[in-house]
Amino acid sequence: MTPRFDLIGIVTADMAAALAFYRRLGLALPPEADGAPHVEAQLPGGLRLAWDTEGVVRSFDPEWTAPPRGQSRIGLAFLCDSPADVDACWSELTDAGYRGHHAPWDADWGQRYATVLDPDGNTVDLFAPLS
Numbered sequence: 133m134t135p136r137f138d139l140i141g142i143v144t145a146d147m148a149a150a151l152a153f154y155r156r157l158g159l160a161l162p163p164e165a166d167g168a169p170h171v172e173a174q175l176p177g178g179l180r181l182a183w184d185t186e187g188v189v190r191s192f193d194p195e196w197t198a199p200p201r202g203q204s205r206i207g208l209a210f211l212c213d214s215p216a217d218v219d220a221c222w223s224e225l226t227d228a229g230y231r232g233h234h235a236p237w238d239a240d241w242g243q244r245y246a247t248v249l250d251p252d253g254n255t256v257d258l259f260a261p262l263s
Contacts, residue, residue, distance in 0.1 A: 133217040135210035135258060139172075139180045143189050143205040145198065147171065150183055182209075193234060193247075207247075207255035215244035218258045222246040238262060 144150040148166035154173075155161055159181070165171045172182045189196050199205060212218045219236045225248050226232045233255060236246040246258045 133213055133220060135212045135217070135221055137179070137208065138211035139182055139209035139257075141182045141184060141207045141209055141257070143186060143198070143207075144183050145186055147183060147185055154181075192237075192239060192245075204254065207257060209257040209259060212244075212258055212260040215260050215262055218244040218246055218260050221258050222248065 142150065147168065151161045151166055151171065159173050161171065161173060169185045169188045170182065172180050175181055186196075186198055210221075212221055215236075215238075222232065222236050230251070231249045232246070233249050234245075234247040236244060236258075239245040239259075242262050243259045244262055248256050248258070250256055
């Protein structure tokens with residue numbers, strides 16, 4: 133089991149404004165995405181960039197609070213081979229002393245998901261499709 137770096141996630145207070153910025157940097161994002169709660173763009177090399185509204189993040193992490201302007205709203209996500217590997221990786225990291233933020237759970241969007249914090253407090257998500 134080796135999780136693969138798969139996604140950079142950005143939490144946004146204003147999806148339309150965030151997407152307008154990244155369109156100016158050359159990302160092809162459809163106009164109808166401006167009103168979506170979650171948007172993804174495939175990047176060269178297979179990496180994905182995703183945006184979630186603050187409401188989406190609070191739907192699965194009710195204690196989340198927006199950091200002050202100028203502080204990070206970006207998280208990293210690693211794709212695991214299976215739901216069992218999400219649990220195993222979570223256990224390996226937390227047993228090694230890294231702080232767990234959200235224990236593994238079956239998310240409504242069809243993935244086994246967990247969140248740990250790196251030594252600087254950045255969120256690192258672990259996920260795998262449920263089916």
